[in-house]
Amino acid sequence: MxxxxxxxxxxxxxxxxxxxxxxxxxxxxxxxxxxxxxxxxxxDAVKDAIMKRAEHHIYGYTATDESVAEAIQQWLKKRHGWNIDQQWLTYSPGVVTSLHILVQSLTEQGDQVMIQTPVYPPFYSAVNHHNRTLVKNPLKLVNGRYEIDFEDFEARLKNGVKLFILCSPHNPVGRVWTKQELRNMAELCIQYGATIVSDEIHGDLIYEGYEHIPVASLSDEISQHVVTCMSPSKTFNLAGLQASYLITREENLKKKIDKGFKKQGMGMLNTFGVTALEAAYLHGxxxxxxxxxxxxxxxxxxxxxxxxxxxxxxxxxxxxxxxxxxxxxxxxxxxxxxxxxxxxxxxxxxxxxxxxxxxxxxxxxxxxxxxxxxxxxxxxxxxxxxxxxxxxxxx
CATH class of the missing domain: 3.90.1150.10 (Aspartate Aminotransferase, domain 1)
Structure with a gap:
């Protein structure tokens, strides 16, 4: 300590x-x-890996190869009981970058995108900066604990929401959504045809008595409608190294996302970000x-x-x-x-x-x-x- x-x-x-x-x-x-x-x-494992890589003195274009994907797979299986396929991965400099590209890739101008407020400020800019219609499903503070207003949630979806950006765990209110809450949100989104983008960057930072459940891990059906954004950056204090990833199971959804990243010229992580990600997940x-x-x-x-x-x-x-x-x-x-x-x-x-x-x-x-x-x-x-x-x- x-x-x-x-x-x-x-x-x-x-x-x-x-x-x-x-x-x-x-x-x-x-x-x-x-x-x-x-x-x-x-x-120390992260620092040692970076120092070892730095000693090479050549910092050229760096591949995010199978060993990195395996490190992610192992981490998600061990920490969250989630088995993913390497083919579901897309790499990104950061979750905020991903949110902007996802909004552009999965919706059209004018489309409704829903968030649950109060929420991390970039959720607003990812919607507003691309001329989408921001829809709010405000959380309710009940006896000192925030809850989801499911009646309002469904009403917003009924009105034509195309994309729902979920913050899980929630920043800033600190909620770790229960399996039932996640299932209820997911099933309503499927019912009304809304795709879920789940920001799970804080998913490793959970207090005793609570459990983070990746929403896409709930069922095969739900996983077809979810894009999950994750990173070791909050967990291991690596934000400056800019390394994150997306997990998308549904093939057509992933094609749209990968096309969106290519349009923005995004296709490679930086050398030290790759090194830190792998070391953190394998040894941290x-x-x-x-x-x-x-x-x-x-x-x-x-x-x-x-x-x-x-x-x-x-x-x-x-x-x-x-x-x-x-x-x-x-x-x-x-x-x-x-x-x-x-x-x-x-x-x-x-x-x-x-x-x-x-x-x-x-x-x-x-x-x-x-x-x-x-x-x-x-x-x-x-x-x-x-x-x-x-x-x-x-x-």
């Missing part, structure tokens, strides 16, 4: 989280707990198990701290991801004022809840994939700021 508690200086590495603080938050002393990467070293599991234990501890610490020390912030119980969704509505501030409070008074850089959609107003997102001291400092700053802010009578 010691490796996960080491404070690592990331400044000067062109880190988006750390080196862009002043540009994004307008001050240097903000503690960044926002963008979804980790302040942990990746697994012990590191991941330690990480999950650390995240469990950090999650519980944040929840307990806010519960015992303030009644103004509620942490929505996360079932997966290392991102906590903070309900700050009892603070009684508008979203702009809430953001200003976190930056100017607490000096903590969080994600603005409104960036996840209108349903995110009054919320903030916190990244706890950092050493415990950083988590403690971030929570301390927020609670101290709340206490001093109260004394100033809402200054």
């Amino acid at each position: 010691e490796q996960f508690q080491q404070i690592i200086d990331r400044t000067g590495t062109r880190s988006v989280k750390w080196d862009l603080r002043e540009k994004i938050f307008k001050r240097k002393d903000v503690l960044p707990m926002w963008v979804a990467d980790m302040d942990f070293y990746t697994a 599991e012990p590191w991941l198990e330690e990480l999950l234990s650390v995240l469990e501890d950090h999650k519980q610490y944040v929840m307990d701290s806010f519960h015992h020390k303030t009644d103004q912030i509620q942490v929505i119980q996360p079932e997966g991801t290392y991102l906590l969704w903070l309900d700050c509505r009892k603070m009684g501030m508008g979203q702009e004022k809430l953001n200003q409070f976190m930056i100017e008074h607490a000096r903590v850089g969080l994600n603005d809840g409104a960036s996840f959609g209108d349903e995110g107003n009054g919320f903030m997102r916190m990244n706890i994939a950092c050493p415990k001291k950083t988590v403690e400092e971030g929570v301390y700053r927020i609670i101290q700021a709340l206490n001093s802010y109260d004394k100033k009578d809402g200054e």
